[in-house]
Amino acid sequence: MNQPLVYRSDNYFRAGELFSIIRFHEPSKEHRKYHSHDFVEICYVASGNGYHILDGEVHRVTRGNLFIINYDVSHAFYREDNASLIIYNILFKPGFVDESLIDFNDFNSLSLSYLFNGLLEKPFHPNLALSFDEIQEFESLIEKIYAEYNERRSGYISIVRAYVIELIIHMMRCFDRYPDNREMSRRLDVIYAAMDYLRENYTSSFSLGSLASKSFFSKNYFCRLFKETAGMTVTEYVQKLRIEEACKMMENPNKYITEISMETGFADYKSFYTAFTKRVGMTPSEYRKRMEETT
Template sequence: MIATPRFAIEQALRKVPFSMSADHVHQAHEIYYLLAGERYYYINQRVYALQKGDLIWISKHDFHRTSNKGSGSHERILINFDEEFAASSMNVSPSSDQNQLLLPEKSFLLRPSAEEQCELEHLFRQMLDEYHQEHAYRQLYLQSLLLQLLIRIRRIQSATADTIAPERSEKQQRVYSVIAYLHAHYDESLSLDQLAEHFYISSTYLCRIFKQTTGFTLVEYLQDVRVQQARAYLRETSWKVTSIAEKTGFDSIAHFGRVFKHLTGHTPLQYRKKYKKE
């Protein structure tokens, strides 16, 4: 069976503080545009501070999540699409050089000018209107709008001297060091006191700055790193679940099962079975 090219767009307004409970990854590309408010956007161990009019390109396979910043009220537009959908708009194969040039491999943050924001928002409104209607040639029109959007993003990016860097205050640099340590030592028995001692700071201060920077508690983040690795082992090896639990730092198979299901919605065996079917 040939899969239908995938495209989705949605606009959401949240009037209360909201943070995603865990980071996640897609098999498709994602465009996030902040219409109003402020957000923290976490991508691959770095935190970006978004303001109104900012656009984030999230490349497929990059782990990401958003968390609260400022008053908590915000409005955003989110687009997900696969390479086949983008390629169809140009009548080329998904792996062609022409298609790849329009689809950046690395995630980045753009801060468009006021004029550029107006142009982008006009395209978003057209996409939203078309997406929620059942007009003739709907998919073709959405593909043409996506092509215009991708070209516009690339033009803005090429005209920008430097992409917007992640947050890099002294506090955040310290948190990035902790994050790197967790990714390197997730398979070990780690405690808050051990981490605080290793980085020569108090456990209370470490907890506070980690939560402020990432939106995670230390325990939540470590569990998330371990589950990410466990998912890879379940997909790529035939190891027993008990072995995977041990190799990812969990103290018991029961604890591993509870955390894995909480973060993925599946038991480890269900996840492995689902992945093999796909």
């Protein structure tokens, strides 16, 4: 791996500020940029799938993964082939959160601030895998930060600072909730592996019991963990994959809709019609007609 680049705060922070937030579409593996920086970075995976190189290890990432990248730590994100990966990068120096820390660069220095009152005295993990409910909570907060920072209305820096403090406290609560986050990550890795399997085999029939048995979890626990992670049931996830592929196949005007329904794994046209209409909001014929009108 090439020598890491060093990203300097002067290139990212506005004049007189110690903060920035960037919504970034990560590149392919060939174009990834292994780098460190002279500020703290909180990285949140907003959508897509990809990989994160951190401390020499490659981690698979998806929506709901959150990383604390400390000062002078080298890392890089890159997307999966033929996929997208969107990351919110929250960049700041400790002095942004508390002016008494103006001379510090390290995330751990925040433990010196009265704002966190002992919250940061315990060891923390550099990454979190959020549950479905936590994803909703974090995304709402991050989107508020992003909007305030970019709209630049009066007093926006004070509001952004308050939101960042709230974000850090929520992160610490997550560490408390999962005292051994490595075990939670292991469980989520099992779900991500199941999602990968389903993406590769969505046209085939499957048994929830056999899928759960591969993970060494009970069927009920596997289903609950899958829904918490993906935000939908296994059946809903498979239908989503099938409908997305069906929409792509409809770009070919020479393919019959009945043919598409069978090739995407539906047992019959009726079940395809019902699932498609429910998910897309129009019938397959209406969808194809709309596509033809826009091309």
